[in-house]
Each structure stands twice: as C-alpha cells, then as structure tokens.
Amino acid sequence: MEPPYPTTYRDRVDWERPLHQRTYTAWAAAGPDGLVVHERRTRLVSVSSDDGSTRWDIPDVLYPRNVTVSDGRCLVQPQNHDELRCLDVRTGEHLWSANTHSSTGHLVVVGTTVLVGGQYTPLRAVDIATGDIRWARDDLTKIVRPAAGASGLLIGKPNCPSVQLIDLGDGRDLGDVPLPCPIPQDGYFAGITALDADRFAIRCGPRSVAEVVPSTGTARVIVHAERDLADTPPVYVGGRLWLREVSGGLLVRGPDGCTRGTGIRQDVVNEVIPVDDGFVVAGRHGSFIRLDADGRWVGRVVVAQRIGGVRWLDADRVVVVTKGSLRAITLSTLPWVRRRR
Numbered sequence: 001m002e003p004p005y006p007t008t009y010r011d012r013v014d015w016e017r018p019l020h021q022r023t024y025t026a027w028a029a030a031g032p033d034g035l036v037v038h039e040r041r042t043r044l045v046s047v048s049s050d051d052g053s054t055r056w057d058i059p060d061v062l063y064p065r066n067v068t069v070s071d072g073r074c075l076v077q078p079q080n081h082d083e084l085r086c087l088d089v090r091t092g093e094h095l096w097s098a099n100t101h102s103s104t105g106h107l108v109v110v111g112t113t114v115l116v117g118g119q120y121t122p123l124r125a126v127d128i129a130t131g132d133i134r135w136a137r138d139d140l141t142k143i144v145r146p147a148a149g150a151s152g153l154l155i156g157k158p159n160c161p162s163v164q165l166i167d168l169g170d171g172r173d174l175g176d177v178p179l180p181c182p183i184p185q186d187g188y189f190a191g192i193t194a195l196d197a198d199r200f201a202i203r204c205g206p207r208s209v210a211e212v213v214p215s216t217g218t219a220r221v222i223v224h225a226e227r228d229l230a231d232t233p234p235v236y237v238g239g240r241l242w243l244r245e246v247s248g249g250l251l252v253r254g255p256d257g258c259t260r261g262t263g264i265r266q267d268v269v270n271e272v273i274p275v276d277d278g279f280v281v282a283g284r285h286g287s288f289i290r291l292d293a294d295g296r297w298v299g300r301v302v303v304a305q306r307i308g309g310v311r312w313l314d315a316d317r318v319v320v321v322t323k324g325s326l327r328a329i330t331l332s333t334l335p336w337v338r339r340r341r
Contacts, residue, residue: 012303012335014317014328015052021324028321030311031069034089035319037326038064044076046092049313052328056092061085066107073128075114077107084116086131096131100124110148113168118143119188123155125171135171144183145191145233150198151214159185163192163202165214177212180221181205184231191233193241201234201241209234209243209253223259225251230270237272238279240295244270250281252295263297263339264289271310273318275331282307282320288329290336299336303329 019039027038034055035047042062046055062080069075074087077100084107086095098116105119113134114126123143124136146155152174156163161182165174181204184190190203195211201222204210209223223243230244241253248267253259266283273280278298279291286306290299304322311319313328320327 012301012329012333014330016328017047017052017326019321019325027064027067028309028311028319028326029067029069029074030313030319031089033072034069034074035311035313036067036069036074036089037321038067039326042080044074044087046074046089047326049317049319049328052326055090058087058092065104068107068109070109071128075107075109075128077104077116084114084126084131086128098126098131098133105142106145108146108148110153110168115146115153118146118155123171125168134169137166137171142188144187144202145189147192147194147200149194149196149200149214154192154200154212154214156183156192156202158183158187163200163212163219175214175217177214177217177219179204179210179212179219181208181210186231189231189233193234193236195236195241201236203229203234209241222257223251223253225259232270235270235272238274242272242281242295244268252291254294260295262291262295269307269309271312273310273312273331275316280318280331282310284308286322288331288334297339299338301334301336303327303334 029036035049044058044061061078065077067076069089074089076085083097084100085097101121104117104121108115112128114128117123122137125134141157144156152165153168159182162176162178164176187203193201198215200212201209206228207225208221210219211222212219228246230246232244235242239255243251250262250264269282278293281289286304287300287302292298306323308321316332317330
C-alpha cells in the first residue's frame with residue numbers, strides 16, 4: 001500500500017516551477033494559447049506548458065481576484081488597481097484596461113463579451129476586443145456567477161426564489177423564472193452552470209439543485225442530496241453533473257438521471273478531468289482519485305502534499321497548483337493504486 005506522504009514526487013512530475021506563495025493564494029489559468037500563473041505575490045507569468053519555462057513576466061499584479069485565458073487574451077483583475085486588464089496571452093502585450101473596482105466580483109467570458117461585476121459593483125459587459133463598456137446594470141445587488149445560453153444571460157441573487165434572464169446584447173430584463181426554493185443565502189460562490197444552450201443547473205436550497213429552462217420559464221429539482229452541498233458551482237463534465245458536499249463527499253448525477261455517491265469521503269477541488277475510461281478528481285490533501293465511467297472510485301495516487309487547483313492542458317496532461325509550486329503531470333504514466341473493495 002502506498003504511504004500517505006511520499007518523501008518525493010519527482011518521478012511523477014513532468015516539470016515543476018516554484019510559486020513562492022501559499023496554495024490558496026495562487027491562480028492558474030489555461031487555454032489553447034497559453035498557461036498563465038500568478039506567483040511571488042505580485043507577478044503574473046506566462047509559462048510554457050512544455051517545460052515550465054517563462055514566456056513573459058509582468059510585475060505589479062497583487063494577488064488577483066480573477067485570471068482567465070480566452071481567445072488569445074489573458075484577463076486579470078489585480079487587487080492593487082481598480083481595473084480589468086487585458087493582455088495578449090502569447091506576448092504579454094497590454095491591449096487595454098477598463099475601469100472596475102478591485103473587488104468587483106465575477107469575471108465571465110461569453111464570446112466577444114466579458115462580464116464583470118456582481119459583488120461590490122453592478123454587473124457590466126465589456127467588449128473583449130476594445131475594452132469598451134457595452135452596458136452596465138443599475139443595481140448593486142450581489143449575484144451568483146452568471147451563465148449564458150441561447151435565450152440570454154441568466155443571473156440569480158442569494159436568498160432569491162427566482163432567477164432572472166437578461167439580454168446579453170444590451171443588459172435589459174427579459175423575464176424571471178421561479179425556482180422550487182430560494183438560492184442559498186451563502187450561495188454567492190455557487191454559480192449557475194450551463195448544461196446546454198437552454199438548460200442550466202443552479203443550487204436551490206442547502207441540499208438541492210434545480211434545472212432551469214429559460215425558453216419555457218420552468219424549473220424543477222433534479223438533485224436532492226442527503227447532506228448539505230458545498231458553496232461551489234455544479235460541474236458539468238462528460239454528460240454528468242458533479243456536486244461537492246460540505247462534509248467532503250462527491251456526488252454524481254448520471255445521464256440516467258440518478259444521483260449516487262462516488263465513494264470519495266474527503267475534500268476535493270472543484271474540477272473534474274475526463275480521461276479515456278472515466279474521470280480524475282484531485283483531493284486537497286495531495287492525491288489524484290480515478291473514477292470509472294459511472295463515477296465510482298477505482299484508484300488513487302499521491303502527487304503532492306496539498307492541491308489547490310487543477311487545470312487541463314491536453315488529453316493526458318494537467319497542471320496542478322500544489323503547496324508552493326506548479327507541477328505538470330501526465331495522467332497515463334502515474335502508478336495508480338487500485339482501491340480495495
């Protein structure tokens with residue numbers, strides 16, 4: 001049986017890069033055009049996914065609220081500047097800045113639109129090419145992370161018994177969809193998850209998830225857990241809905257509509273990585289857990305002492321934010337230990 005904390009993990013790592021900061025303060029964003037990480041407290045760095053070397057390095061970016069990579073651009077919200085900054089992800093060139101509050105809230109990219117705000121400032125839409133403000137809402141109400149579909153943009157407020165559909169083009173109201181029960185009071189980080197162009201999943205009460213269909217104005221409960229769910233958005237990967245529990249468990253709702261436990265009874269990060277014969281999730285205490293196609297725990301391997309996040313690089317490689325470092329790992333080469341029944 002593998003020891004819980006091996007003395008070295010180097011035989012399981014393609015490359016490793018020191019971050020010089022704690023796990024929970026590190027950001028990593030990955031996209032087809034590049035990998036960007038925040039390190040050394042004030043540096044935003046583009047890292048080669050091949051060997052972990054530096055492509056560009058930008059100073060004066062203090063502990064960003066959000067970092068995302070999309071369509072050849074890197075969008076970042078530093079805490080020390082009241083702005084949303086857009087960079088060329090390949091070169092690091094500064095393309096534009098838009099005035100925002102440093103604690104503005106969410107950062108969501110939908111096509112050519114960047115949605116920013118919803119916490120201490122109203123939600124606004126920014127043109128991703130120019131940084132121009134397309135529209136801004138008047139209300140200062142805190143909202144959960146929004147999601148877009150064919151009918152428009154869906155937003156919701158904690159402790160509210162309905163969600164609101166707004167026009168992505170100009171921000172005007174299109175109507176409300178009542179929920180079976182209110183969004184949790186502490187559900188700001190739970191967010192809305194798109195299932196397809198006209199179906200969304202949203203936390204609804206402490207133990208339930210509702211499916212919302214804006215085109216018909218209907219919502220129904222599709223998951224009711226036995227224990228309280230964590231304040232994180234549902235994850236939709238591989239045609240399955242993945243839900244963390246406050247107590248540390250992980251649930252999966254399959255294509256058959258049934259919700260079952262995965263066998264995991266530990267805290268995991270809120271990412272699910274699809275692999276050829278199933279899925280991989282990361283436990284916060286340093287292990288990768290392999291699940292079969294039905295979401296059942298079948299294997300485990302320790303890759304670090306602590307894991308803060310996982311980003312998918314390609315079909316077989318991930319990058320992991322660990323205690324003090326960033327590591328690239330090839331999943332198929334790991335010495336998986338099968339779970340004992």
